[in-house]
Amino acid sequence: MQSSVELKLEQLKAAGQENLLTELMHGIEKEGLRVTAKGRLSKTDHPQGLGSALTNGVITTDYSEALLEFITPVYKNSLDAINYLTDLHKYSYLHLSEEIVWNASMPCYLEGPDDIRIGEYGTSNNGKMKHIYRVGLGHRYGKMMQSIAGIHYNFSLSDELWIALQQMDNSDDDLKDYRSDGYFSLIRNFRRQSWLLLYLFGASPALSDSFMKDREHQLQTLNGHTLYLPYATSLRMSDLGYSNKAQESLNICFNYLDSYANSLQQAIKTPFPPYQEIGIKVEGEYRQLNANVLQIENEYYSDIRPKRVAFSGEKPVNALIERGVEYIEVRNTDINPLLPVGIDNTQAQFMDVFLLTCLLQDNREIEQSECDLISHNNNLVVNKGREPGLELNTGDGEVPLTELAESILDQIAKVAKVIDNVKGGTSYSDSVNLQREKVLNSDLTPSAIILASLRESGLQFTDWALHVSKQHREDLLSTELDEKTRAALDEKVRLSKLQQHEMESFDTLNFEQFIDDYMVK
Numbered sequence: 001m002q003s004s005v006e007l008k009l010e011q012l013k014a015a016g017q018e019n020l021l022t023e024l025m026h027g028i029e030k031e032g033l034r035v036t037a038k039g040r041l042s043k044t045d046h047p048q049g050l051g052s053a054l055t056n057g058v059i060t061t062d063y064s065e066a067l068l069e070f071i072t073p074v075y076k077n078s079l080d081a082i083n084y085l086t087d088l089h090k091y092s093y094l095h096l097s098e099e100i101v102w103n104a105s106m107p108c109y110l111e112g113p114d115d116i117r118i119g120e121y122g123t124s125n126n127g128k129m130k131h132i133y134r135v136g137l138g139h140r141y142g143k144m145m146q147s148i149a150g151i152h153y154n155f156s157l158s159d160e161l162w163i164a165l166q167q168m169d170n171s172d173d174d175l176k177d178y179r180s181d182g183y184f185s186l187i188r189n190f191r192r193q194s195w196l197l198l199y200l201f202g203a204s205p206a207l208s209d210s211f212m213k214d215r216e217h218q219l220q221t222l223n224g225h226t227l228y229l230p231y232a233t234s235l236r237m238s239d240l241g242y243s244n245k246a247q248e249s250l251n252i253c254f255n256y257l258d259s260y261a262n263s264l265q266q267a268i269k270t271p272f273p274p275y276q277e278i279g280i281k282v283e284g285e286y287r288q289l290n291a292n293v294l295q296i297e298n299e300y301y302s303d304i305r306p307k308r309v310a311f312s313g314e315k316p317v318n319a320l321i322e323r324g325v326e327y328i329e330v331r332n333t334d335i336n337p338l339l340p341v342g343i344d345n346t347q348a349q350f351m352d353v354f355l356l357t358c359l360l361q362d363n364r365e366i367e368q369s370e371c372d373l374i375s376h377n378n379n380l381v382v383n384k385g386r387e388p389g390l391e392l393n394t395g396d397g398e399v400p401l402t403e404l405a406e407s408i409l410d411q412i413a414k415v416a417k418v419i420d421n422v423k424g425g426t427s428y429s430d431s432v433n434l435q436r437e438k439v440l441n442s443d444l445t446p447s448a449i450i451l452a453s454l455r456e457s458g459l460q461f462t463d464w465a466l467h468v469s470k471q472h473r474e475d476l477l478s479t480e481l482d483e484k485t486r487a488a489l490d491e492k493v494r495l496s497k498l499q500q501h502e503m504e505s506f507d508t509l510n511f512e513q514f515i516d517d518y519m520v521k
Contacts, residue, residue, distance in 0.1 A: 005360045008168065009360065012164065021161065022422050023160065024157060024158075025155070025158075026076075026155060028072045028081045028348075030069070031151075032149055034066045035100050035466070037098045039109060039462050039463070039465075043066075044099075047095045051496035051497055052496040052497050052499065053119065058492060059092060059492075063116075063119060063134050063137060064118060064146060067146075070088040072088070078345055082348060086476065087485050088489075090476050093473060100473055102469055103337050103465070104335055104468075105204040105236040105241075106206070106211065107148060110210045112210075119134055122504055123504050127500070127503070129289065132289055133295055136288030136289055149335055150332075154307070154327055154329050157359070159179070162182060166178045180257045180324040181257070183327075186355060187358075189357075189358035190358045193358065194332055195377045197354065199233055199401065201347060201446060203234070203336040204233075205228055205450055206235070206454060207235060208227070208461050209227050222460075223459060225460045225461070227461075229384065230384075232384065233447040234382045236334055237303070237334075238379070238382040247293075255365045255366060257321070260306065270293050272291060272293045275288065275291040298316070307328060309326060313521075330355070337450065337465055346427075350412075350432060353412050353431070357412045360415065369395075373395055377393060385401070385442075386442040405439045409435060413432045416428035416431070417429055
């Protein structure tokens with residue numbers, strides 16, 4: 001029987017529209033801790049030479065003052081995004097003195113939570129709100145979790161492709177609604193199969209024992225102060241890292257935009273007793289923006305999100321409701337310490353065909369029982385994805401991971417072949433074949449290579465990660481940054497400082513009123 005992927009590919013070919021599958025847009029966000037030459041977390045201010053963390057759109061900070069975040073513009077060609085990300089690293093190194101960008105998802109050695117300085121964004125209302133939101137995250141989930149870094153892969157499709165798919169489906173929906181429904185179908189199929197990305201690209205099988213200080217765990221010890229699991233792929237995405245038990249009761253629904261938005265809006269408005277105990281403003285100091293289940297939408301942790309660029313002052317969820325889904329943000333990607341900027345174009349090309357396959361697969365809702373199954377499979381893969389003979393639950397019984405992976409890759413390969421036929425060459429098919437090799441031989445996965453390198457070197461995780469990060473720094477600085485690119489980034493720095501100054505000069509509302517107004521929007 002012909003699959004939905006095969007049918008839609010044939011329909012696009014018959015209509016002479018298969019070229020629309022190549023009209024993709026990409027953006028990459030990548031985090032990286034600033035560390036000293038000895039591998040300790042930096043306690044210094046965000047470098048002045050990188051501009052304002054509040055208003056520089058390409059170099060900012062995330063949770064902590066030391067957690068750099070690089071944000072590329074949107075590009076049609078994924079390689080352009082990778083190259084710009086590389087330029088951002090090169091530019092940053094011109095202003096970091098002896099500091100290193102930690103090129104791993106799990107953090108450097110940490111003395112404890114007090115080692116982590118929360119990001120500061122100036123005296124404007126917007127800047128204060130960003131800081132207090134992060135203070136709240138620290139109180140709610142602990143500061144240690146906020147030291148983890150990752151990569152977000154942003155992906156969107158052209159309206160011309162959405163129109164073509166809408167015609168194939170004989171849909172009379174408004175294009176905005178059809179597009180949003182299509183993105184949510186992609187998201188659901190992504191969630192069903194995201195374990196495959198964790199297996200193929202998971203790159204955090206080990207971490208410093210300082211991260212688990214005073215916490216119970218089932219990890220094993222390697223090379224002294226390194227903790228690991230022998231078949232782990234992405235401990236960052238396990239309950240040690242970006243899992244969030246406090247949000248498990250939210251039951252955010254990814255079946256429809258309205259139910260998703262309503263779930264988030266309800267969470268932002270619903271008081272949560274444990275957070276009420278923390279307090280909002282205590283002895284004149286804010287501990288969080290509010291005591292609700294979520295302070296703001298961004299607090300909801302998920303491995304994929306529907307997104308829409310919001311207007312100034314507009315809540316992201318309101319932007320989604322008003323104008324529909326614009327793109328999706330994949331959030332389960334580890335920083336690969338083996339690559340200079342944590343990701344390469346081969347991985348990006350595979351991500352593209354993986355996401356296109358998710359789009360073309362059957363549009364099916366996810367029931368609660370399947371949600372539980374998805375969580376179960378992801379948990380297995382992050383903790384022991386390379387275990388020989390590992391089986392995942394399909395709902396119809398247990399099936400070997402390798403068999404399920406091959407089945408998914410067979411579908412992805414069909415999409416890759418169409419893309420290659422349009423673009424010329426074989427690079428997308430090659431990217432799929434490289435992943436097949438990892439399924440056949442788990443020793444080729446990043447997680448396995450990292451553990452093998454740790455064993456061979458005899459280094460503990462923090463020393464090993466510092467060594468590879470320093471090597472990447474040398475490699476990045478071995479070629480000069482293009483003068484035109486440097487001048488453009490210099491201008492972004494200058495304008496960001498000016499913009500922050502203007503925001504601080506022209507605020508008219510007191511902060512309490514500013515927060516009240518924002519929350520009722």
